[in-house]
Amino acid sequence: MQPGLSFEQAPPISVPFRFFLTAPVFGIAAGLLLLWQGPEALISRWTSTALALTHLLAVGFMLQAMCGALLQMLPVAAGANIWQPRRVTHLTHAGLTIGTLLLVAGFLDGQPLLFQIAVPFMTVSLGAFALIVLIALFRTPAQGPTIIALRIAVFGLIVTISLGATLAATFGWQLALPLIELTHVHAAWGLGGWGLLLLAGVAYLVVPMFQLTPPYPVWLTRSFSVALFFLLTAWSITWLPLERPAGVQAALACAAALLVVIFPAVTLRLQGQRRRKITEPTLLFWRVAMICFIAAVLVVIAQQLIAAVDAYDGLPFLLGALLMVGVFMPVISGMLYKIVPFLNWLHLQRIGKPGLVVPNMRQMIAEPRMMMQFRLHLAALVLLLGATLWTPLVYPGGLALIASCVWLEWNLIVGARNFARFSRELETRLAAEQAAA
Amino acid sequence: MSGITQALNNHHKLCDDNFADAEEAAHKGDWTACAATYGKFRDAMLTHFGVEEDILFPAFESNTGMTGGPTQVMRGEHVQMRDLLQQMDAALGRKDADGFGGAAETLLVMMQQHNMKEENILYPMCDQALGEDGELASRIAAGLNA
Numbered sequence: 001m002q003p004g005l006s007f008e009q010a011p012p013i014s015v016p017f018r019f020f021l022t023a024p025v026f027g028i029a030a031g032l033l034l035l036w037q038g039p040e041a042l043i044s045r046w047t048s049t050a051l052a053l054t055h056l057l058a059v060g061f062m063l064q065a066m067c068g069a070l071l072q073m074l075p076v077a078a079g080a081n082i083w084q085p086r087r088v089t090h091l092t093h094a095g096l097t098i099g100t101l102l103l104v105a106g107f108l109d110g111q112p113l114l115f116q117i118a119v120p121f122m123t124v125s126l127g128a129f130a131l132i133v134l135i136a137l138f139r140t141p142a143q144g145p146t147i148i149a150l151r152i153a154v155f156g157l158i159v160t161i162s163l164g165a166t167l168a169a170t171f172g173w174q175l176a177l178p179l180i181e182l183t184h185v186h187a188a189w190g191l192g193g194w195g196l197l198l199l200a201g202v203a204y205l206v207v208p209m210f211q212l213t214p215p216y217p218v219w220l221t222r223s224f225s226v227a228l229f230f231l232l233t234a235w236s237i238t239w240l241p242l243e244r245p246a247g248v249q250a251a252l253a254c255a256a257a258l259l260v261v262i263f264p265a266v267t268l269r270l271q272g273q274r275r276r277k278i279t280e281p282t283l284l285f286w287r288v289a290m291i292c293f294i295a296a297v298l299v300v301i302a303q304q305l306i307a308a309v310d311a312y313d314g315l316p317f318l319l320g321a322l323l324m325v326g327v328f329m330p331v332i333s334g335m336l337y338k339i340v341p342f343l344n345w346l347h348l349q350r351i352g353k354p355g356l357v358v359p360n361m362r363q364m365i366a367e368p369r370m371m372m373q374f375r376l377h378l379a380a381l382v383l384l385l386g387a388t389l390w391t392p393l394v395y396p397g398g399l400a401l402i403a404s405c406v407w408l409e410w411n412l413i414v415g416a417r418n419f420a421r422f423s424r425e426l427e428t429r430l431a432a433e434q435a436a437a
Numbered sequence: 438m439s440g441i442t443q444a445l446n447n448h449h450k451l452c453d454d455n456f457a458d459a460e461e462a463a464h465k466g467d468w469t470a471c472a473a474t475y476g477k478f479r480d481a482m483l484t485h486f487g488v489e490e491d492i493l494f495p496a497f498e499s500n501t502g503m504t505g506g507p508t509q510v511m512r513g514e515h516v517q518m519r520d521l522l523q524q525m526d527a528a529l530g531r532k533d534a535d536g537f538g539g540a541a542e543t544l545l546v547m548m549q550q551h552n553m554k555e556e557n558i559l560y561p562m563c564d565q566a567l568g569e570d571g572e573l574a575s576r577i578a579a580g581l582n583a
Contacts (some may be wrong), residue, residue, distance in 0.1 A: 077550075087516075102583050144557070209549040273456055277461040278538075349517060349531050357524060361546070362539030 002301055010076050013347045013419065015089045019068025020336055022097055022411055024349050026060025027329070027405030029104075031380075035295060036400030039391035044214075044381035045316035047368055050068030052107040058190060058322045060091060061099040065332045066198060067092050069339060070133060080136035088132055095125025106171065122164045145221035147203030152225045156193025156232075173216045181239040191323055192260065193232050199331060207267060210338060211283055212275040220266055222260070231256040232244045250304040255337075257304075263299040264290035285334030288378065294324025314388035321384040325401065330377060337370050340415040347419070354431075360424050361422055365415045373411060376404040439565055441574040442560035448581050449552045452481045456545065462539040468529070471537075475529055479522055486515045488580035489549045493563060496573055500566050507559050518544060519548065 030053055035040055039048045071089060074080040082088055099122040106114035126153060134154045165184035170177045208215050233254040238244060268290045270285065297369060299319055302309045309315065341361035348358045383397030455478035462471035494508040521544040528536030567573060 096535070114522075142557075150497040209546070209553070212457055212545075277457060278464045280542075310472070338546065345543055358521070360524065360536075360539035361543040362535065 003294045008083055008345075011082075011085050011089070013343055014070040016072040016088070016339070016343065017412075017416055018093055019064050019071075019096075020340060021409070021416065022093070023061045023332070024066040024405040024409035026056045026064065027411070028402050029060065029356045030056040030402075031398045031402030031405060033403065034384075034394055039387075039394055041394060042281070042314060042317045042387060042391055044313070045320070048110065050320075052104045053105070054320060054324075055100060055103050057320075057329070059096060062195065062324065062328045064096045065336065066412045067096060067129060068081065069202075070198075070334065072339065072343070074133065074136055074140075077139055078137065078150065079142040080133075080140035081099060082136050083132050087220075088129060091125045091432070092129040093139045095122055095129070099125065099177065103168070106168070112172050113176070115168045119165050119168045119172055123161065124167075126161050129157070130154055132163060145225070145378065146201045146204050149197050149204070149221075153194050153197035153201060154343070155190050156197060158230075160190040160194055163189065174279040178241075181271045185236045185239055188235070189231060192228065192256070194261070195328060196260060197228065199328075200224060202308065202335075203263075205268060206335070206338075207270060207286070210276075211271055213270040214273055214288075216266060216270065218402055220262060226261065228256065229261060229429065233291060253304050254301055260295055263297075264293035264297075265333075278320075281367060281374050282334035282338055283429075284371075284374055285330040285337075285377075288381070289327045289330040289334075292330075292381070296322040296327065318385065318388040321381070321388070323379075325381050325384055330374075330381075331376065333373065335406070336412065337365060340412060341365055344415060344419045344422070348422055348426060351423055353430070356429060358426065359418070364418050365411050369407075369411050371412070373404055373407040376400060380404050439571055441577060442446075442493070442563050444574070444578045444581055445485070445493070446560060447558055448481070448485055451554070452476055452478065452548070455481050455549070456541070460538070460541045460545075463529070463534055463541070466534060467531050471529060472532060473523065481525070482522060484581060484583065486519070488493060488577055490515065491552070491578050492573070496570075497563050505550055507554075507562070511551070511555065514547065518547055521547065560568065 033049065033053055036353050040047070041049045041053060045054075071082060071085070071092070072178065074082060099118060102118035102121065105111075134151065137151045137154060140147065163182055165181065166177065167186060168176060170179060200333050204221050206214055209416060223434065231252060235249065235256060238249040268287065271287060273292075274283075274348055299309075299315070303315060304310075320338060330433060341364035344364045345358060345361055352358045377400075380397055380400035380403070383400050384391050387393040388398050455474060458474035459471055459478045462468075462474050490512060494512070498504045498508055503568070521540050524540040525537055528534075528540060
């Protein structure tokens with residue numbers, strides 16, 4: 001294999017930054033929607049509010065940040081070069097940003113026209129992104145469990161997009177399709193097939209790296225993503241209108257839940273064995289995420305086995321809050337606080353020269369600022385989970401979610417502005433040195 | 438994994454351990470312990486760079502004829518890491534916990550992605566190109582223990 005090993009393959013810093021700076025805006029919008037709708041948001045997962053909320057967080061925040069990070073990471077960490085990176089970036093960013101707005105407006109307003117625009121627009125932009133990334137992942141000479149997990153994850157994204165487009169088409173053109181069955185499969189592939197496998201594939205690389213933990217055990221990295229893929233596929237087939245023995249669907253769901261819980265359990269154990277002893281924001285974000293992950297799996301198992309749990313009205317909101325506000329948003333925040341400062345530093349190295357000191361990562365975004373957002377996010381999580389028991393808590397929960405996302409956005413803006421400021425300073429210093437020489 | 442680079446691979450872990458001790462000491466404000474553990478860490482890093490730049494890379498380059506390739510990228514990253522070590526040196530001298538922690542955080546990410554590239558790509562290439570060169574292996578081991 002002959003990847004260049006060089007950072008020269010990385011895209012310009014504006015590529016990932018535009019995604020990172022957009023994502024928190026949709027988190028803020030989700031918080032505003034919670035304040036506007038109040039306890040109405042918790043009634044059922046099928047209300048227009050619940051669907052809009054889900055997509056503000058899942059597409060607007062999560063997918064937005066994930067795509068930006070993937071475009072940055074693929075050439076550097078996976079040796080996978082993206083075809084036409086600039087065009088793909090524009091198309092994907094527009095697809096995610098305008099697409100989320102169209103979808104959310106469609107859910108809230110109910111206008112079929114909005115879905116009629118969203119379906120082709122998002123299918124083309126996000127579908128092209130997924131296909132191009134998948135091709136890059138198959139053409140890279142790099143190997144290993146991360147590449148395998150990422151390939152399956154991107155396949156999961158394609159399944160999610162296809163089912164999502166089908167569902168949106170039923171709203172746009174009043175098609176008679178089995179909405180509930182399709183929605184279950186769409187959500188499972190989005191969160192499990194795509195989100196979780198992307199998380200796992202990235203974790204295999206970054207958890208040992210950032211915290212100096214032992215590596216993930218080979219038995220896990222070798223079989224986890226493939227096993228989850230087969231279980232998800234089998235479970236999805238049980239939603240087809242075919243004759244099958246009773247209980248197969250619940251059994252497969254429980255098997256998948258028991259499989260996926262291994263990942264957060266092992267991650268927490270590895271973090272417990274870390275050689276790096278200091279506690280820093282990224283570690284805290286990851287630990288909260290892994291604990292919420294285990295809690296979400298326990299809820300899913302209880303839902304399969306206990307009828308009263310399945311019938312509980314607050315269950316979808318509880319699961320949504322645990323998985324999106326509890327698992328993915330914290331991991332993404334924690335990752336952004338490593339990615340953005342390090343990218344700043346790395347790109348500034350190109351301007352500087354040996355001996356010319358480039359400000360370090362903590363000078364890009366100060367740690368106390370990150371800790372503040374961590375506390376706000378934790379407050380949002382606790383309040384929103386509490387809202388499933390006492391619905392008025394949705395108001396302070398929504399406020400805390402807005403505060404957390406505003407803080408995140410501000411921290412990222414500070415990071416981007418520091419990049420611009422330090423670039424100017426370095427260039428001035430370099431010019432002064434050259435003039436003196 | 439076996440071959441001539443095994444000792445370098447193991448040495449990465451030693452550097453990690455020394456890094457963690459130094460960072461923790463600075464975080465606690467224990468500058469005496471930090472000076473001792475950081476000294477061990479810096480020495481281990483500089484020894485490691487030296488062995489690669491003076492023994493392994495030249496052997497690989499003369500064997501394969503690849504002089505402007507991966508070894509050049511790794512040399513460039515060594516320069517960046519030496520700069521960060523100097524920043525940690527200066528912060529230690531000033532007993533500046535923020536400066537030390539910030540440079541350490543940056544060095545950690547730099548060092549880990551660098552090690553990953555060496556362990557997954559460059560070392561296997563070296564093992565393949567240089568085979569079981571016992572003399573080279575013992576020079577590397579001796580260099581690391583010097």
